[in-house]
Amino acid sequence: MRIGILGTGTLARGLARAWAGHDVVIGGRSAAKAEALAAEVGARAAAPADAAREADAVLLAVAWEGVDDMLGLAAPPPGTVLIDPVNAVEHGVGVLLPPTSAAEHIAATAPGTHVVKAFHLFPAAQWTSGTAVTVPICGDDERALATVSALVTDTGSQATVVGGLSSARQLEEVAGFVINLAFRGVDPQSAVPRVA
Ligand SMILES: NC(=O)c1ccc[n+]([C@@H]2O[C@H](COP(=O)([O-])OP(=O)(O)OC[C@H]3O[C@@H](n4cnc5c(N)ncnc54)[C@H](OP(=O)(O)O)[C@@H]3O)[C@@H](O)[C@H]2O)c1
Incomplete structure (x- = not known):
């Protein structure tokens, strides 16, 4: 697959490494950071709009505060499979910042794209x-x-579809819950029941 990665930070690096068997193109607001990361992980670097064009999937690996800016730079065309891994949460307490889900905000900001909340x-x-x-x-x-x-499978894990994009808020709240517990020094896995 050809995969566009928008962003040059920690998650971009991790998934670029996991998807090393694919044609990965990295685009950041900083061309120098995109080139450095691409060289590090064996990918290509491009301007965000070029990374997002003609990709089988595009990963929006930017901070919540940068989502609108990056979507403006990249302008993913209608039909793009747009992966949203964004945690739009208040640091330390996990309270969600946007009134809707981040995923639905992204879908509204990049009309015609097919947003999938994942990672x-x-x-x-x-x-x-x-x-x-x-x-x-x-x-x-x-x-x-x-x-x-398929891209989840490539990381060695398995995906489970939990619903349509209207389920994104639930998935994002789970991340907020996990972050809240982690900052309280509690292992989140100890706080959910094991269901046979
Ligand atoms: N790291 C994780 O373990 C992890 C896990 C799950 C989900 N996530 C989510 O993945 C996303 C990226 O996280 P990260 O850990 O990779 O963050 P990070 O290392 O801090 O990188 C953030 C990226 O966002 C870019 N960015 C910030 N503001 C921007 C703006 N206004 N316009 C364009 N780009 C902007 C940064 O560009 P510059 O370098 O130029 O500032 C950088 O490429 C976040 O939404 C986070 O919630 C991360």
Whole structure:
């Protein structure tokens, strides 16, 4: 697959490494950072709009505060499979910042794209850890969900579709809950029931 990665930070690095068998194109607001990361992970660098064009999937790996700016720079064309891993939460307490889900905000800001919420719940190191987890994802387009499920498989884990994009708020609240517990010094896995 050809994968566009928008962003040059920790998550961009982790998933670029996990998807090393693909044609990965990295675009950041800083061309120098995109070139440095691309050289590090064996990918190509391009301007955000070029990274987002003709990609089988595009990962929006930027901070919540930069989402609108990056979507403006990249302008992903209608039909793009747009992966949203964004945690739009208040640092330390996990309270969600936008009134709607970040995923629905992204879908409204990039009209015609097929947004899939994915990769938001685990730390970036997960994707090259070799340990399999279940990755809950949601979205409204079956083809986009299949594409993202395949990309989850490429990280050594498996995706589970939990619903349409209207389920994104629930997935984002789970991340907020996990972040809240973690900052309180509690292992989040100890706070959910084990269901047979
Ligand atoms: N790291 C994780 O373990 C993890 C796990 C799950 C989800 N996430 C989510 O993934 C996203 C990226 O996280 P990260 O850890 O990779 O963050 P990071 O290392 O801080 O990188 C943030 C990226 O966002 C870019 N950015 C910030 N403001 C921008 C703006 N106004 N316009 C364009 N680009 C902007 C930064 O560009 P500059 O370098 O030029 O500032 C950088 O490329 C976040 O939404 C985060 O919630 C991260």
